[in-house]
Amino acid sequence: MNGELLSTKEAAQFLTARPNTLEIWRIQGQGPRFVKIGRLVRYKRSDLLAFIEAGSRQSTSEAAHVN
Secondary structure, three states: OOOOEEOHHHHHHHHOOOHHHHHHHHHHOOOOOOEEEOOEEEEEHHHHHHHHHHOOOOOOOOOOOOO
16 A cells, blocks of 8 residues: 555546546545545545556447446
8 A cells, every 4th residue: 555645636636637526426436446534535546546547448449347
């Protein structure tokens, strides 16, 4: 485990997305895994990298894998 925990804002910057996008994904059960620490939401850098890797495709016709 990398050990580095990122806030929603930091994770969004890492993914070049908006923080609101991550909030919506959490509600919908999509997006990268996250950690709840009390009321705080944090993202492990390794989970963000895994999320990026899971989205890798060779072509636009390649089906997404549903976990």
